Amino acid sequence: MAWWMKFVGAFLLLLAAVAGIVIAVSAVMPFTDAKRAAEEQALSGQLLMEVEETTIYNGSSQTVTVIGKGPDGARLAVFVPEDGEMTVFPLQGTVTAAQAEAAALEEAEGAEVLHVRLGPSAEGPVWEVAFKGADGRLNYVYISAEDGSWRERILNL
Known part of the structure; x- marks a missing residue:
């Protein structure tokens, strides 16, 4: 009898761990998708040739900031809003x-x-x-x- 109780307890614990992992991955997916889409926009628009870092900035509206190297090799930040045009900000000589x-x-x-x-x-x-x-x-x-x-x-x- 104790064997079945241990088995059921272990199974429920494993089930809870798997459910927790699935929930955590599902919660992160929208951010990952937004970052990936912004990177693709910056690269396909030829604003960046290489991506170094991508972050989500929540100001008055959500904007994804993609930092990387531009066509001339200079470091640039491309602001990709949820809706609207992308903006390029050169990072050369600015505050780090x-x-x-x-x-x-x-x-x-x-x-x-x-x-x-x-x-x-x-x-x-x-x-x-x-x-x-x-x-x-x-x-x-x-x-x-x-x-x-x-x-x-x-x-x-």
Whole structure:
């Protein structure tokens, strides 16, 4: 009798693990599909010849940012909105992700960076730096990719 109980328990545990994996993969699929479609658009439009990084930026609308090398070999960011035209932003001579992260964390000791993403805004491209402060609260800092100035801070969420 104990053998069957162990078997049923192990089977239910395995079934729960498989269901969890299926649910996790299904939850990530829309993001993966959006990234893949944006990369294909940037490459097929000859805006990029090679893709280095792709991220999803959620500002006033969802935009996929594809970073890579353009036809002339220069590093470019292509903003691919859900609907509308793609925008190209040259990265040569602009603020880097590392510089934006350092600027955002100047006053935040013991912070844990969650992500640094490039995206469009009404005033021009911005780096979104999301981090948890030492107190565990969520913070967002938006820094201009063109000149490194602070655009917005959303602190202590």
